[in-house]
Amino acid sequence: MQGKKLPPWIKSNNLWSNETNNLRRLLRDFKLHTVCEEARCPNLGECYSSGTATFLILGNICTRNCRFCAVEHGFPEKPDPAEPMRVAQAVNRLGLKFVVLTSVTRDDLPDGGACHYAETVKAIRAENPGCYVEVLVPDFQGQEKPLAQVLESSPDVFAHNVETVPRLYSKVRPQANYSRSLGVLRKASSFSSKASIKSGFMVGLGETRSEIRSLLYDLRENGCQIVTIGQYLRPRLDLLPVSKFYTPEEFQELKEEALKSGFSQVESGPLVRSSYHAERLFRKSG
Secondary structure, three states: OOOOOOOOOOOOOOOOOHHHHHHHHHHHHOOOEEHHHHOOOOOHHHHHHOOOOEEEEOOOOEOOOOOOOOOOEOOOOOOOOOHHHHHHHHHHHHOOOEEEEEEOOOOOOOOOOHHHHHHHHHHHHHHOOOOEEEEEOOOHHHOHHHHHHHHHOOOOEEEOOOEOOHHHHHHHOOOOOHHHHHHHHHHHHHHOOOOEEEEEEEEOOOOOHHHHHHHHHHHHHOOOOEEEEEEOOOOOOOOOOOOOOOOHHHHHHHHHHHHHOOOOEEEEEOOOOOOOOHHHHHHHHO
């Protein structure tokens, strides 16, 4: 999968257990997807074994073709109006007190799927009073109305990932725009005084430390409070190769730099992903 040998400090947490298999069966029963499986997350086993997962709504086919992502791209089906309630019921069955919702990018929909996000947040809250919700959203092509629609559903954490430094966007995220993503965070920060604003990015794609410092500065300037920093790991051989494996010591240096930049919470490490330990980061930020 990776294409070259991983360094000894990177150990996948994809260990299977009875809990993992039980959660997979539950998700199949509810006809739900998770980004854990679709994006081949290295932490799947750890998270599934603890009974947590990041729900992937709006189908499992993305309209974009980012060169780091294992999620399939193409022409997705119409959103399933029953999906929000199924997610809420699955949350109830799992007894979750904190939920992360994300989705494929749906450029084929006029609102980018914003209404579906809002309905899912509302359904979760109706079925699970007291449950906290984090949404990890696409850029909605920079449209303000869909963004406002998601924020009006009052998620506790609003996340949108920049993924990489601006110089690498044309190679890593050819259908995305760095300034547009910063705008999403800025508008979310100004719109909502309650939601924690969060973003994440990968290292190991060819960025420099100077570019990382500039990226951290941009995120803080645009209202981001929580940031995650993780190692890019090539999920398929047809995707971008790894340029560099950062050491645990370098990740600690990045964490310290981010904290000095003013972030309230930082998760930085080789296997960190945007929703990894999401509940812990949220509760600490409060």
